[in-house]
Amino acid sequence: xxxxxxxxxxxxxxxxxxxxxxxxxxxxxxxxxxxxxxxxxxxxxxxxxxxxxxxxxxxxxxxxxxxxxxxxxxxxxxxxxxxxxxxxxxxxxxxxxxxxxxxxxxxxxxxxxxxxxxxxxxxxxxxxxxxxxxxxxxxxxxxxxxxxxxxxxxxxxxxxxxxxxxxxxxxxxxxxxxxxxxxxxxxxxxxxx
Amino acid sequence: xxxxxxxxxxxxxxxxxxxxxxxxxxxxxxxxxxxxxxxxxxxxxxxxxxxxxxxxxxxxxxxxxxxxxxxxxxxxxxxxxxxxxxxxxxxxxxxxxxxxxxxxxxxxxxxxxxxxxxxxxxxxxxxxxxxxxxxxxxxxxxxxxxxxxxxxxxxxxxxxxxxxxxxxxxxxxxxxxxxxxxxxxxxxxxxxxxxxxxxxxxxxxxxxxxxxxxxxxxxxxxxxxxxxxxxxxxxxxxxxxxxxxxxxxxxxxxxxxxxxxxxxxxxxxxxxxxxxxxxxxxxxxxxxxxxxxxxxxxxxxxxxxxxxxxxxxxxxxxxxxxxxxxxxxxxxxxxxxxxxx
Numbered sequence: 001x002x003x004x005x006x007x008x009x010x011x012x013x014x015x016x017x018x019x020x021x022x023x024x025x026x027x028x029x030x031x032x033x034x035x036x037x038x039x040x041x042x043x044x045x046x047x048x049x050x051x052x053x054x055x056x057x058x059x060x061x062x063x064x065x066x067x068x069x070x071x072x073x074x075x076x077x078x079x080x081x082x083x084x085x086x087x088x089x090x091x092x093x094x095x096x097x098x099x100x101x102x103x104x105x106x107x108x109x110x111x112x113x114x115x116x117x118x119x120x121x122x123x124x125x126x127x128x129x130x131x132x133x134x135x136x137x138x139x140x141x142x143x144x145x146x147x148x149x150x151x152x153x154x155x156x157x158x159x160x161x162x163x164x165x166x167x168x169x170x171x172x173x174x175x176x177x178x179x180x181x182x183x184x185x186x187x188x189x190x191x192x193x
Numbered sequence: 194x195x196x197x198x199x200x201x202x203x204x205x206x207x208x209x210x211x212x213x214x215x216x217x218x219x220x221x222x223x224x225x226x227x228x229x230x231x232x233x234x235x236x237x238x239x240x241x242x243x244x245x246x247x248x249x250x251x252x253x254x255x256x257x258x259x260x261x262x263x264x265x266x267x268x269x270x271x272x273x274x275x276x277x278x279x280x281x282x283x284x285x286x287x288x289x290x291x292x293x294x295x296x297x298x299x300x301x302x303x304x305x306x307x308x309x310x311x312x313x314x315x316x317x318x319x320x321x322x323x324x325x326x327x328x329x330x331x332x333x334x335x336x337x338x339x340x341x342x343x344x345x346x347x348x349x350x351x352x353x354x355x356x357x358x359x360x361x362x363x364x365x366x367x368x369x370x371x372x373x374x375x376x377x378x379x380x381x382x383x384x385x386x387x388x389x390x391x392x393x394x395x396x397x398x399x400x401x402x403x404x405x406x407x408x409x410x411x412x413x414x415x416x417x418x419x420x421x422x423x424x425x426x427x428x429x430x431x432x433x434x435x436x437x438x439x440x441x442x443x444x445x446x447x448x449x450x451x452x453x454x455x456x457x458x459x460x461x462x463x464x465x466x467x468x469x470x471x472x473x474x475x476x477x478x479x480x481x482x483x484x485x486x487x488x489x490x491x492x493x494x495x496x497x498x499x500x501x502x503x504x505x506x507x508x509x510x511x512x513x514x515x516x517x518x519x520x521x522x523x524x525x526x527x528x529x530x531x532x533x534x
Contacts, residue, residue: 023219104230
């Protein structure tokens with residue numbers, strides 16, 4: 001009888017011990033060095049890369065032509081999918097190629113959207129939409145100034161020409177009577193998939 | 194109290210030891226977690242937001258530069274300098290309003306003080322030729338090939354006195370020459386009376402459009418070809434230092450004559466203007482003693498002769514960008530297309 005009690009106590013102690021070890025392992029499952037989609041270092045790095053990509057595109061002048069890569073008669077970005085956005089990668093411009101090289105090639109998803117002032121508030125146009133971002137997505141924004149004499153990508157003339165033509169439309173409207181067309185805010189959201 | 198060494202009570206000892214170990218492990222887990230959490234928080238810092246500040250600054254400077262250039266290119270009449278500056282101010286105010294709104298959405302306060310903007314007077318000199326409809330780079334009244342564009346151009350502190358000097362030239366109009374003997378080719382001279390810097394544009398041996406530069410004080414044989422491009426026409430950006438859209442590092446407008454060390458005014462001259470055709474634009478600083486040569490440049494817009502219109506050479510205004518973590522204030526100077534010193 002006593003031997004049985006000892007055996008049971010031994011099992012009970014073992015279960016407590018093992019539970020402690022298991023709890024310890026579970027609680028430290030995500031360390032800063034653990035490879036995971038929610039890793040903080042990855043988020044920091046992605047945020048820096050996103051900022052850098054936008055800053056470089058603005059500095060070498062490839063961001064503006066991408067914002068102007070618009071089909072004014074079809075009312076969508078040139079070569080975009082049925083919902084007017086690019087889904088499989090960046091737009092077919094130099095900025096889009098930079099996005100693909102930087103993010104898509106490393107299996108990082110990204111969304112790009114442009115927001116701008118409208119008569120009643122703010123408008124937003126999606127350029128690249130790869131889906132709803134995860135909780136660990138990071139964002140970077142950059143403002144780009146467009147002018148009335150900037151040429152639209154489909155060859156139909158300048159933004160001012162398009163504004164004067166009732167059959168054509170650009171996604172943002174002219175916000176100023178002078179040579180300024182508008183300040184566009186480009187926002188890219190990146191996350192690991 | 195039980196005798197712990199009694200074999201009958203050994204189960205209690207094992208149980209107590211088990212509990213003790215479990216408590217120790219839980220404590221270790223808590224410690225390790227605290228360390229990890231601290232490390233995570235410590236590395237979460239993504240800077241103080243300096244990237245947003247620099248982004249705002251570059252948008253403000255680029256936007257203001259675009260407004261200045263476009264208002265200048267709208268060619269106001271000679272007495273309309275106030276109207277020109279007023280319209281530039283209005284443009285800057287519209288730009289400020291939109292940039293402020295954009296910053297506000299990122300929990301930052303941004304302000305460009307347009308009322309405190311100061312303008313530097315200048316003149317835009319242009320000749321309306323294009324690559325398809327080229328015109329020779331001769332003067333206005335009597336088509337002389339050797340003429341003076343502007344005199345007494347004074348630098349102001351860090352700022353230069355010539356900017357956005359861009360010419361389109363056609364290859365067929367250029368004189369065939371080589372860097373060792375470019376004297377017969379079209380050239381732009383920057384001189385302060387004692388020293389002169391030359392930039393030659395010619396057709397080189399392989400038929401391309403080439404730019405040669407001779408530093409001040411050197412003999413003409415010391416001219417070196419700094420870049421070339423094979424094309425039927427090309428854009429030469431004398432102040433931006435590029436040929437055909439490609440950087441041309443050896444081409445720094447004026448060299449030492451217009452460099453930051455100089456305090457004298459300098460003149461800009463054209464030589465052999467009949468050996469190049471196309472069109473060009475340049476903006477010069479007419480504040481101080483600077484002036485555009487009245488005899489050689491028409492005072493009213495003209496279809497086929499060089500002419501001048503009033504222009505804003507530079508505009509300076511204070512900007513300020515504040516977030517909870519960073520305050521940035523600076524007076525920016527906007528003069529797009531100056532050479533990099």
